[in-house]
Amino acid sequence: MIEKLTTVQKQRVKRLEPALSTAASKGDLELAKRIILDLQNIYLSTGNESKLMQAKVRLFEAYMEAGNFKYAEDGLIGIRQRANKTTRTFLEATALLAICYLRMKDLMKAKPLIKDVLVNDKVIKSVDKRKHFRAAIIERFDEEGLLFTLMVDNASEGLNAEEIEKEAGLLIRTNLSEEELFENIGSIVPNNAKDILLSIDEFAKKQLPSAERLALPSSTQMIENKKVGKTMFSSVKRVIYKSICDKDNEIYKSWYSNGLTGFTSLVSVVVSEALKNISIGAKAIIAAVVALIIKFGLAVYCEHYKPVDIMELR
Numbered sequence: 206m207i208e209k210l211t212t213v214q215k216q217r218v219k220r221l222e223p224a225l226s227t228a229a230s231k232g233d234l235e236l237a238k239r240i241i242l243d244l245q246n247i248y249l250s251t252g253n254e255s256k257l258m259q260a261k262v263r264l265f266e267a268y269m270e271a272g273n274f275k276y277a278e279d280g281l282i283g284i285r286q287r288a289n290k291t292t293r294t295f296l297e298a299t300a301l302l303a304i305c306y307l308r309m310k311d312l313m314k315a316k317p318l319i320k321d322v323l324v325n326d327k328v329i330k331s332v333d334k335r336k337h338f339r340a341a342i343i344e345r346f347d348e349e350g351l352l353f354t355l356m357v358d359n360a361s362e363g364l365n366a367e368e369i370e371k372e373a374g375l376l377i378r379t380n381l382s383e384e385e386l387f388e389n390i391g392s393i394v395p396n397n398a399k400d401i402l403l404s405i406d407e408f409a410k411k412q413l414p415s416a417e418r419l420a421l422p423s424s425t426q427m428i429e430n431k432k433v434g435k436t437m438f439s440s441v442k443r444v445i446y447k448s449i450c451d452k453d454n455e456i457y458k459s460w461y462s463n464g465l466t467g468f469t470s471l472v473s474v475v476v477s478e479a480l481k482n483i484s485i486g487a488k489a490i491i492a493a494v495v496a497l498i499i500k501f502g503l504a505v506y507c508e509h510y511k512p513v514d515i516m517e518l519r
């Protein structure tokens with residue numbers, strides 16, 4: 206039986222839920238776990254298990270973003286086993302588990318979950334909201350699929366931040382437009398990666414009603430160089446955003462103190478390290494990403510490329 210929260214419990218939840226969201230977005234897993242325990246005491250004592258599962262989805266997403274795929278996988282499977290299949294929590298856990306498998310390079314496990322997410326028309330009742338969610342989640346599946354195809358063993362070998370800086374500097378000095386830089390990235394992405402992107406995008410869009418599918422860019426459009434470049438650039442934001450856009454870090458402070466002085470070097474180091482950590486080692490792609498960040502400027506990049514969590518699509 207579900208009991209109403211007391212005034213004190215409501216106040217604690219009002220404080221704890223935003224704190225959990227912040228901790229998860231910053232990757233502070235220990236704090237996020239402590240907050241979950243506090244919420245657990247409130248929700249389980251009042252029979253609000255569904256609220257607890259909703260909070261735990263944020264925790265498991267944070268673990269996935271931190272690269273702990275096994276913990277995230279086990280947790281999300283548990284949520285899907287316990288949550289009502291007609292709830293948004295079940296739908297979000299399913300989408301995140303699909304993304305988790307994409308990051309684990311297990312397309313066979315990801316595809317049935319992608320289908321489950323996109324054929325579901327029971328959870329989100331509003332037609333317009335359902336269309337928006339589906340379009341956004343397909344875009345996310347595309348980004349994740351493209352990213353995992355570029356992961357290679359020994360990515361750090363031969364990856365040098367100074368060389369990245371030189372290549373990025375050359376791209377900046379050629380005065381290419383943003384659209385031309387996107388085209389440049391797309392032209393560098395290997396054909397096998399584009400083939401997998403095409404496969405994921407085609408599979409996802411085939412699950413939609415024809416009217417919805419026709420309203421989206423075709424899958425062949427998705428593998429045009431400029432679009433591939435935009436998908437690639439967008440896909441890495443989850444890896445590099447905190448390192449660049451956290452107001453307390455060196456890069457952010459340097460930008461607002463010194464402008465471009467030394468900024469290209471700092472961005473090259475941080476982006477190279479972040480992408481190396483997820484086994485991305487293509488120097489030309491990394492250099493083009495750095496050049497685009499410089500081209501946009503930190504304020505524009507941080508405003509327009511902030512990662513959106515699955516639960517923010519509500």
